[in-house]
Amino acid sequence: MDLRLADLAARDRYKLLTSLVVPRPIAFVTSQDADGLVNAAPYSFFNVFSDEPPLVVIGIGRRAGGALKDTARNIEAKGEFVINLVDEELAAAMNVAAVDFPPETSEPGPAGLGLAASIVVRPPRIAEAPAALECRNHTTLVIGTDHRLVVGEVLAVHVRDGLVDPGTLRIDFDAYRPVGRLFANLYCSTRDAFELVRENYAQWRRRTGGE
Numbered sequence: 001m002d003l004r005l006a007d008l009a010a011r012d013r014y015k016l017l018t019s020l021v022v023p024r025p026i027a028f029v030t031s032q033d034a035d036g037l038v039n040a041a042p043y044s045f046f047n048v049f050s051d052e053p054p055l056v057v058i059g060i061g062r063r064a065g066g067a068l069k070d071t072a073r074n075i076e077a078k079g080e081f082v083i084n085l086v087d088e089e090l091a092a093a094m095n096v097a098a099v100d101f102p103p104e105t106s107e108p109g110p111a112g113l114g115l116a117a118s119i120v121v122r123p124p125r126i127a128e129a130p131a132a133l134e135c136r137n138h139t140t141l142v143i144g145t146d147h148r149l150v151v152g153e154v155l156a157v158h159v160r161d162g163l164v165d166p167g168t169l170r171i172d173f174d175a176y177r178p179v180g181r182l183f184a185n186l187y188c189s190t191r192d193a194f195e196l197v198r199e200n201y202a203q204w205r206r207r208t209g210g211e
C-alpha cells in the first residue's frame with residue numbers, strides 16, 4: 001500500500017507516523033513557570049541529536065483548543081528544563097502527569113512524585129527517575145501554527161547510583177529498564193534486547209568473502 005500524506009487528514013497522518021516510528025523514548029520534562037511552579041509532562045517526539053554540542057530535541061504540539069502547552073510556555077519563558085528518563089516503575093506516574101491539568105496544577109503532586117534539586121539548572125528533577133538530563137534551551141523552531149521543535153543543550157546528567165559504572169560510563173540495562181512509547185496507550189520495555197555486532201568493511205569482507 002502506498003500513501004501520499006497530502007491525501008490524508010492530519011489525524012490519520014499522526015496515526016500512521018506515530019505507529020510506524022516506534023518505539024520512541026519518553027522525555028518526562030520538568031520545567032517551571034514565572035512563579036516557580038513545577039510542571040511535569042511526557043513528550044515522546046524526543047531524541048538525542050548530537051554530542052558536540054550535546055543536544056536533545058523535543059516536539060511539542062498545542063492543546064486540543066489551540067493553547068500552548070505549559071512545557072513550551074515555560075521553556076520559552078525560563079530557558080531551562082530537565083528531561084527525566086522513564087523506567088518501568090515510573091511509567092504509571094508519567095501517565096498521570098500527561099493529564100491536561102490546568103497550568104496552576106503542579107503535576108508531581110497528583111502523580112505522587114517527589115522532586116530533587118538539579119545540579120546546574122533551576123527546574124528540579126523527578127526524584128524517582130532513573131536518570132535526568134539538565135538542559136538549557138539552545139533553539140526553538142516554531143513550525144506552522146501548532147508545532148515547536150525545542151532543541152536543548154544538556155549541561156549535566158544525573159544517573160541513579162548503581163545504574164552506571166563510574167569507570168566506563170556503561171549503563172547496566174538489567175537495572176535501568178527504560179520504557180518506550182508505541183502507539184496510543186501502548187508501551188514497550190527493553191527486556192527482549194538482542195545484539196548485532198557492527199562490522200567495518202574489512203571485517204565484513206573477511207566474513208563473507210564479498211566484493
Ligand SMILES: Cc1cc2nc3c(=O)[nH]c(=O)nc-3n(C[C@H](O)[C@H](O)[C@H](O)COP(=O)(O)O)c2cc1C
Nearest residue numbers: 041042043044045059060061069070071098099100
Ligand atoms: C507517553 C506520552 C507521550 C507524549 N508525547 C507528546 C509529544 O511528543 N508532543 C506533545 O505535544 N504531546 C505529547 N504528549 C501529550 C502531553 O504530555 C500532554 O498534552 C500534556 O498534558 C502536556 O502537558 P503540559 O501542558 O504540562 O506541558 C504525550 C503524552 C504521553 C502520555
